[in-house]
Amino acid sequence: xxxxxxxxxxxxxxxxxxxxxxxxxxxxxxxxxxxxxxxxxxxxxxxxxxxxxxxxxxxxxxxxxxxxxxxxxxxxxxxxxxxxxxxxxxxxxxxxxxxxxxxxxxxxxxxxxxxxxx
Amino acid sequence: xxxxxxxxxxxxxxxxxxxxxxxxxxxxxxxxxxxxxxxxxxxxxxxxxxxxxxxxxxxxxxxxxxxxxxxxxxxxxxxxxxxxxxxxxxxxxxxxxxxxxxxxxxxxxxxxxxx
Numbered sequence: 001x002x003x004x005x006x007x008x009x010x011x012x013x014x015x016x017x018x019x020x021x022x023x024x025x026x027x028x029x030x031x032x033x034x035x036x037x038x039x040x041x042x043x044x045x046x047x048x049x050x051x052x053x054x055x056x057x058x059x060x061x062x063x064x065x066x067x068x069x070x071x072x073x074x075x076x077x078x079x080x081x082x083x084x085x086x087x088x089x090x091x092x093x094x095x096x097x098x099x100x101x102x103x104x105x106x107x108x109x110x111x112x113x114x115x116x117x118x
Numbered sequence: 119x120x121x122x123x124x125x126x127x128x129x130x131x132x133x134x135x136x137x138x139x140x141x142x143x144x145x146x147x148x149x150x151x152x153x154x155x156x157x158x159x160x161x162x163x164x165x166x167x168x169x170x171x172x173x174x175x176x177x178x179x180x181x182x183x184x185x186x187x188x189x190x191x192x193x194x195x196x197x198x199x200x201x202x203x204x205x206x207x208x209x210x211x212x213x214x215x216x217x218x219x220x221x222x223x224x225x226x227x228x229x230x231x232x233x
Contacts, residue, residue, distance in 0.1 A: 004161070040126060040225055041225060042122075042124070042206060042223040042224055042225040042226055043162070043206065043208075043221075043223040044223075045220065045221075090161050090162070092161075106164050106167070107164070107221065108163075108164075109161030109162050109163065110161050111159070111160055111161050112159070112160070112161050
């Protein structure tokens with residue numbers, strides 16, 4: 001089974017609708033992230049969470065909200081979807097490996113949700 | 119100007135070729151440099167990472183960092199059709215710890231290796 005799962009994998013919705021994307025992980029990591037990927041723009045961070053009580057905005061949080069229901073679950077909501085939110089959305093997790101200069105916050109990504117807003 | 123620039127390609131090479139993928143960046147605080155590989159309809163997965171300047175080799179893959187030029191490269195030797203994917207560079211100013219090791223990604227380069 002995949003360590004990081006996302007549901008749904010594909011979604012088509014209409015402008016103005018509320019939509020929730022869900023992410024679950026079995027890696028036991030404390031840190032979780034939501035990104036969106038657009039052609040020519042790479043991955044951009046929407047929100048991140050270091051633990052259940054810690055939620056932080058990323059670089060493009062406007063129009064989005066999140067909920068960290070448990071260590072293993074992190075949901076992304078679009079309160080009123082608009083066409084320019086059409087994108088590929090990825091959830092990721094990480095578990096900081098230590099204080100060594102050779103450690104890094106390696107992130108593990110889910111398979112993505114392709115969202116189309118008409 | 120983006121903090122990280124990566125030529126999106128697409129890049130098409132014959133099997134067995136040496137592939138060079140590159141990123142430039144403007145933030146001199148970046149110390150951690152990563153390459154992620156993303157297959158079609160999949161999430162990115164970490165391929166290699168390096169700290170500060172220098173080279174790192176892993177099988178057919180070599181990552182190079184030149185901090186003086188703010189330039190990083192990924193070389194793939196003896197490329198295979200299975201290497202066909204999007205390659206994203208990513209960089210961070212710190213390793214995480216008590217703060218978030220924010221990753222800044224390049225746009226990604228689409229690579230196709232044809233038999």
